Amino acid sequence: AQKVTQAQTEISVVEKEDVTLDCVYETRDTTYYLFWYKQPPSGELVFLIRRNSFDEQNEISGRYSWNFQKSTSSFNFTITASQVVDSAVYFCALTAGTALIFGKGTTLSVSS
Amino acid sequence: NAGVTQTPKFRVLKTGQSMTLLCAQDMNHEYMYWYRQDPGMGLRLIHYSVGEGTTAKGEVPDGYNVSRLKKQNFLLGLESAAPSQTSVYFCASTIWGGGHTEAFFGQGTRLTVV
Numbered sequence: 249a250q251k252v253t254q255a256q257t258e259i260s261v262v263e264k265e266d267v268t269l270d271c272v273y274e275t276r277d278t279t280y281y282l283f284w285y286k287q288p289p290s291g292e293l294v295f296l297i298r299r300n301s302f303d304e305q306n307e308i309s310g311r312y313s314w315n316f317q318k319s320t321s322s323f324n325f326t327i328t329a330s331q332v333v334d335s336a337v338y339f340c341a342l343t344a345g346t347a348l349i350f351g352k353g354t355t356l357s358v359s360s
Numbered sequence: 361n362a363g364v365t366q367t368p369k370f371r372v373l374k375t376g377q378s379m380t381l382l383c384a385q386d387m388n389h390e391y392m393y394w395y396r397q398d399p400g401m402g403l404r405l406i407h408y409s410v411g412e413g414t415t416a417k418g419e420v421p422d423g424y425n426v427s428r429l430k431k432q433n434f435l436l437g438l439e440s441a442a443p444s445q446t447s448v449y450f451c452a453s454t455i456w457g458g459g460h461t462e463a464f465f466g467q468g469t470r471l472t473v474v
Contacts, residue, residue, distance in 0.1 A: 257400070283462070293450065293465040339402060346410055346457030347393055347418065352402040 250275045250344040254351035261330050262359055269325040269354045271340030277301075282316065282323045283341040283348065293339075299323065330358045362386050366451050366466035373441045373473045381436040381469050383451030389464075391457045392434040393418075394426065396447040397468075403450060409434055410457060441473045 251274040261267045273282065284296040297307065299316050307314045311328045327334055335358045341348040367382040383392065390411050395403040405418030409428040423445060425437045434453075438445060448470050452463040 252402075254402075281460070285465075291448070292467050295462045295464075298462055341403075346391060347405050347408050348463060349405070349419075350395075350402040352400060 250277070250280075250342055250349050252340050252342050252349055252351035254338075254340055254354050256354045257352070258355045258357070260357045260359065263331060264329050265358075266326060266328050267330050267356065267358075269327075269338050269340075269356065271323045271325065271351060273321050273323065273340070273342045275321075275342060275344075277343070281343045284314070284323075284325050285339045285341065285350075287337040287339065287353070289336070296325075327356075330356075332358050332360050334358050364451055364453055364464050364466040366449070366469050368469060369467065370470050371472070373438075373471065375441060375443060375473060377441050378437070378439050379441065379471075380438075381449055381451075381471075383434040383436070383453075383466060385432055385434075385451075385453040385464070387453060387455070387464065388431070389453035389455050390431075391454045392428065393452045393454075393463070394424070394434065394436045395450045395452065396420065397450060398447050406436065406449075441471075443473045445471065446473045447471060 253272045280301045282299045286294040313326045315324045337353045339353045340351045364385045393408040394406040397403050404420045407426040412431040415426045427435045448468050451466040454463045455461045
């Protein structure tokens with residue numbers, strides 16, 4: 249069965265620090281997709297990235313970057329020079345059939 | 361565009377009462393999902409639908425029923441609410457399933473059962 253593990257329950261950093269959120273997944277599917285979503289204090293879920301299992305290229309979007317390694321079944325998310333506005337709960341998700349399964353989330357608190 | 365709209369946004373129920381949560385999407389998406397979010401548990405799939413007239417069980421379906429009579433609407437029903445169903449409920453939709461496209465989420469419904 250598919251599984252997503254986000255071992256870090258809470259992380260606290262000071263502004264401008266870099267922070268990496270870990271995501272480890274389990275699946276027997278050969279084709280699958282991985283996602284990251286952000287849930288700010290307002291509660292909505294904001295899509296950040298989707299990556300398919302055949303594309304192991306790292307991706308960078310502004311201060312955000314993602315490192316996908318099939319060899320270790322990991323899809324880690326790094327925020328460079330964190331800002332207070334990055335404070336949120338971050339979820340990693342994996343396709344399971346027609347739906348997504350989510351990790352339990354990592355709460356990131358960035359203080360000024 | 362409205363995207364995915366959930367009604368209501370907040371609700372307090374007494375144990376044993378029933379209610380229906382409505383999810384409406386205006387993107388002509390085939391797939392729709394209901395998740396619940398509990399502290400420390402992430403989002404867990406309750407039920408989903410792969411098209412009008414279809415429904416299927418997810419990870420935590422007990423105590424819930426769903427219907428998809430119209431393509432744009434996905435209803436989640438609680439026949440006899442229990443305190444364990446206190447949660448934040450999210451509806452989502454996608455064009456296709458299997459992760460081929462991103463899932464669009466509603467703003468959530470905070471339900472408290474007392």
